[in-house]
Amino acid sequence: MNAAKRRAIYETLRAANPAPTTELHYSNPFELLVAVVLSAQATDVSVNKATARLYPVANTPATILALGEARLREYIKTIGLYQTKAKNVIGLCQQLLTLHGGEVPRAREALEALPGVGRKTANVVLNTAFGEPTIAVDTHIFRVANRTRLAVGKDVRQVEDRLVKFTEPEFARDAHHWLILHGRYVCKARKPECPQCSIQEWCEYPSKTRA
Numbered sequence: 001m002n003a004a005k006r007r008a009i010y011e012t013l014r015a016a017n018p019a020p021t022t023e024l025h026y027s028n029p030f031e032l033l034v035a036v037v038l039s040a041q042a043t044d045v046s047v048n049k050a051t052a053r054l055y056p057v058a059n060t061p062a063t064i065l066a067l068g069e070a071r072l073r074e075y076i077k078t079i080g081l082y083q084t085k086a087k088n089v090i091g092l093c094q095q096l097l098t099l100h101g102g103e104v105p106r107a108r109e110a111l112e113a114l115p116g117v118g119r120k121t122a123n124v125v126l127n128t129a130f131g132e133p134t135i136a137v138d139t140h141i142f143r144v145a146n147r148t149r150l151a152v153g154k155d156v157r158q159v160e161d162r163l164v165k166f167t168e169p170e171f172a173r174d175a176h177h178w179l180i181l182h183g184r185y186v187c188k189a190r191k192p193e194c195p196q197c198s199i200q201e202w203c204e205y206p207s208k209t210r211a
Contacts, residue, residue, distance in 0.1 A: 001149045003166075005202040009150060010171040012198050013178040020177035022128050025051060029104040029129035030096075031059055034089055036124045037116045042080045050076045061093035061102050088116025106130050120156070123176070133172030135163045140183025141176070147187060149204035150179075 023044040026032040031051070038047045054075040058064045064072060073086045092114040096102055104125065105111055111122035123136035135141070137156040145151040145159045151166060153159035167175050186193050194200055194208040 001202075001204060005204075006150060006166060007168065008202050009148065009199045010167070010175065010178070013182065014171070014174065016198060017178060017181070020174050020181060022124070022177065023181075024048065027055075028059075029125065030061065031055060032129050033092070033104050033111075033114075033117070033121075033125050034064075036121045037088060037092070038076060038079055038085055040081070040085070040116075040121075046079050050079050061096040064089060065093045065097065085116065091115030092117065104129065119160075123160075127173070127176055131173060133164075133169070135160055135167070135172070135176045135179075137163070138180060139189075140187075141179045143189060144179050144183040144187045147192070147203070147205040147208075148199065 022032070024032065024035040024039060025048045026035050035047050035051055038050065054072075057075070058067045058072075069086050069090045072089060073082060076082045076086060079085065095114055096104065100110065106126070108119075108122050108126065111117050111125060112119060120136045120138060123134040126132040127134045127136065137145070137160045141163075142153075142156055142159050145163060146153065151159050151162035153162055163175065163179075164172070171178075182199070186197050192205075192208065194203075194205075197203065197208075200208060
């Protein structure tokens with residue numbers, strides 16, 4: 001895809017949503033970190049329902065650690081893989097208190113060293129909590145980037161690297177949110193809504209429908 005098409009796509013998405021953000025509910029970097037860890041292979045809606053019960057009771061590393069793994073499981077048991085996630089959340093709380101004074105670190109290496117935190121989660125926290133121009137590639141972004149030819153890649157890291165390389169600085173901060181929302185609501189996996197797609201004009205997906 002050439003630079004002109006890429007710019008047109010981002011300008012169109014920006015015009016429709018000038019200040020995009022995550023659909024996860026949070027009020028500080030720690031709440032966001034926990035929500036993103038919980039969201040792996042789960043919907044944002046299910047995570048928001050769980051954290052709406054959890055955060056009024058415990059929303060800091062110290063208070064969640066005091067809650068304990070067994071009680072934490074009760075709050076998040078409606079989320080997939082909740083037992084593993086409870087263990088990871090307790091582990092990351094311990095590390096945040098021990099190594100970072102209870103604060104969420106702003107360095108990628110420190111984030112990825114936390115239990116349950118991989119590159120995608122670190123990218124979300126760096127972007128959404130700290131304003132870094134990172135792009136966290138999930139299944140939605142992977143699909144949109146490959147379908148549109150915005151950034152073609154065989155795996156998520158390849159797509160991430162190409163998006164970072166070819167996305168102009170003015171769009172870099174918000175690209176993650178624009179693409180994930182577009183994949184979630186328009187460029188769906190099974191039945192993309194091409195006739196209602198605002199960027200269809202520049203999309204190079206060979207199987208797109210026009211009516």
